[in-house]
Amino acid sequence: MASCCFPSSDHCVFCDVTTEKGFNIVYEDNDLIAFHDRAPGAKSHILIIPRKHVGTVKDLGRQHRDLCKQSFIVVLKPLMCKNLSFSQYFLG
């Protein structure tokens, strides 16, 4: 039987994304943090997450709409500047 390594639903590994913990952060503001995935699935694999804990995608609601829009803008701008094709990056 699978078990969750995070006993509390209000905290996860992404709540501890810092350079001190070894994450290669490429962007951060008051709402979002973007960093290179430690096990990239493509040439450029950047994860963008909210600063405030969200358990899963299923926990996203209307209140997160602007945050989701902002996250796409934040991550797509640098990818477009690098002129990467869709096959050269992975968004997660």
Ligand SMILES: [Zn+2]
């Ligand atoms: Zn979290």
